[in-house]
Amino acid sequence: MISPRYHREIPQRYRLEAGRCEDCGEIHFPPRFVCRKCGGKRFAIEVLPRRGKVLTHTTIWIPPAPFEIQKPYVVAIVELENGVRLTCMVAEAPPDEVRIGTPVELIFRRLQAQPVWEVLQYGYKARVLAG
Amino acid sequence: MRDVAVIGYGMTKFGELWQTPLRDLFAEAAVACLADAGVERGRLQSAYIGCMSSGLFNGQEHLASILCDYAGLAGLAATRVESACASGGAAFRAAYLEVASGASDFVLAGGVEKMNDGADATYCLSTAADQEYEVYHGITFPGLYAMIAHAHMHRYGTTPAQLAAVAVKNHRNGALNPYAQFPVEITPETVLKAVRVAEPLGLFDCSPVTDGAACVLLCPVDVARELGKPVIRVIGSGHATDAIALHDRPDLAAIPVVGLAARRAYAQAGITVADVDFCEVHDCFTIAEIVCTEELGLFERGRGGPAALDGLTARDGKHPVNASGGLKCKGHPVGATGVAQIAELVMQLSGRAGARQLKSPRIGLAQNMGGSGGSCTVHILEVGS
Ligand SMILES: [Zn+2]
Numbered sequence: 413m414i415s416p417r418y419h420r421e422i423p424q425r426y427r428l429e430a431g432r433c434e435d436c437g438e439i440h441f442p443p444r445f446v447c448r449k450c451g452g453k454r455f456a457i458e459v460l461p462r463r464g465k466v467l468t469h470t471t472i473w474i475p476p477a478p479f480e481i482q483k484p485y486v487v488a489i490v491e492l493e494n495g496v497r498l499t500c501m502v503a504e505a506p507p508d509e510v511r512i513g514t515p516v517e518l519i520f521r522r523l524q525a526q527p528v529w530e531v532l533q534y535g536y537k538a539r540v541l542a543g
Numbered sequence: 544m545r546d547v548a549v550i551g552y553g554m555t556k557f558g559e560l561w562q563t564p565l566r567d568l569f570a571e572a573a574v575a576c577l578a579d580a581g582v583e584r585g586r587l588q589s590a591y592i593g594c595m596s597s598g599l600f601n602g603q604e605h606l607a608s609i610l611c612d613y614a615g616l617a618g619l620a621a622t623r624v625e626s627a628c629a630s631g632g633a634a635f636r637a638a639y640l641e642v643a644s645g646a647s648d649f650v651l652a653g654g655v656e657k658m659n660d661g662a663d664a665t666y667c668l669s670t671a672a673d674q675e676y677e678v679y680h681g682i683t684f685p686g687l688y689a690m691i692a693h694a695h696m697h698r699y700g701t702t703p704a705q706l707a708a709v710a711v712k713n714h715r716n717g718a719l720n721p722y723a724q725f726p727v728e729i730t731p732e733t734v735l736k737a738v739r740v741a742e743p744l745g746l747f748d749c750s751p752v753t754d755g756a757a758c759v760l761l762c763p764v765d766v767a768r769e770l771g772k773p774v775i776r777v778i779g780s781g782h783a784t785d786a787i788a789l790h791d792r793p794d795l796a797a798i799p800v801v802g803l804a805a806r807r808a809y810a811q812a813g814i815t816v817a818d819v820d821f822c823e824v825h826d827c828f829t830i831a832e833i834v835c836t837e838e839l840g841l842f843e844r845g846r847g848g849p850a851a852l853d854g855l856t857a858r859d860g861k862h863p864v865n866a867s868g869g870l871k872c873k874g875h876p877v878g879a880t881g882v883a884q885i886a887e888l889v890m891q892l893s894g895r896a897g898a899r900q901l902k903s904p905r906i907g908l909a910q911n912m913g914g915s916g917g918s919c920t921v922h923i924l925e926v927g928s
Pocket of ligand 1: 433435437450451
């Protein structure tokens with residue numbers, strides 16, 4: 413991860429900032445230049461809700477090199493309470509605790525164990541909510 | 544648009560070809576293709592060459608020029624085409640359109656990938672996913688298809704045994720293919736007990752890391768007749784794109800770009816799936832073959848798994864799928880795969896597929912997709928007079 417890109421993505425990774433189309437209300441994460449639904453170009457910043465549920469998941473046993481020492485780890489597609497979906501790791505959970513439909517919340521974590529190109533990588537992960 | 548025929552193919556053996564450089568892989572396939580077609584290299588007017596990631600795998604860009612130079616084709620109008628794992632299919636479509644348009648008579652469609660050259664293949668392949676919002680969070684390609692698999696299992700009751708049946712069938716076919724990387728039969732137990740890659744997928748649910756190249760030669764049908772060639776006509780070419788991030792697509796148990804490309808190809812060909820005698824399907828993972836056979840319309844949604852287990856996709860089944868061994872057994876040099884699928888259609892339609900030959904097929908379909916379903920091409924070929 414080169415540092416100019418890392419810096420650019422901080423509003424999404426640290427603050428979960430999405431773009432809400434002022435014409436049709438569609439919420440885009442990350443924000444887009446043009447609305448995929450109506451073609452509108454006027455957006456307001458909207459901070460995503462942190463709670464949601466797992467739509468699907470996997471346990472990664474063979475990761476790319478930057479994630480090697482975290483294996484095995486769970487990655488899921490999470491649908492947040494406002495319908496926005498994102499892909500993230502599920503922290504602090506044994507793989508068999510994560511199922512389709514499991515309620516989760518997003519938390520702020522270091523994502524990779526070692527710096528890549530001298531940048532420590534931070535962002536959101538999910539955590540299983542107690543039933 | 545003119546009617547277009549495929550009049551020759553050439554392929555390298557697929558495998559870990561440590562001693563063969565990228566440029567020579569393409570040269571071998573291109574030279575074999577021109578020899579098979581019986582066309583002098585001086586008659587070629589252009590080439591489209593699919594390659595996903597020579598920049599990451601080999602540190603080499605500006606690819607079309609170096610490949611043509613080393614294939615003895617310097618001077619040719621040539622373009623490298625990239626659409627991740629669908630690069631080969633996209634190159635074939637570009638070549639098809641150039642001949643159909645009337646701009647050129649002889650156009651080469653090629654594909655090449657040299658994945659065994661020291662790079663981290665898992666990382667290189669992951670760049671076909673959304674780098675900032677998927678790969679950043681530790682996902683891999685097997686991981687994306689594993690998430691499709693879990694969604695499909697949850698919705699339709701698809702089982703690990705059904706996934707395994709895809710791999711077993713493709714190895715049974717590929718064991719008869721001299722181009723295949725792993726031409727050996729396997730058992731369901733081998734698949735089910737294999738080391739895990741991304742739950743629920745194990746090593747034998749995944750296509751391998753492969754070096755290889757494939758080429759086919761296209762020309763107008765009229766010219767093919769003049770050359771005395773059997774006419775293998777391109778009757779449908781469908782192409783579509785979609786969001787590359789899996790989480791940006793509404794149905795996680797489907798790969799809609801495949802259905803979209805297929806409907807476009809069927810419409811152009813004026814046929815339905817019932818007219819298709821056999822298919823080469825993009826089985827980068829076992830679950831991919833199951834979902835793609837559903838998207839192509841061979842089976843109802845959710846029935847792809849039972850169909851594989853019940854033998855409907857075997858060489859002697861109702862809908863033969865991947866008689867070549869597919870990506871799983873034949874190997875998956877990503878940029879070459881889409882063209883190698885067309886080469887298999889040509890072999891089958893001209894009765895040159897050897898021990899894996901299907902019984903006088905007339906219409907074959909090749910489906911090649913990129914990433915977790917961000918792009919897809921579907922081509923339909925018919926043998927006739
Ligand atoms: Zn809008």
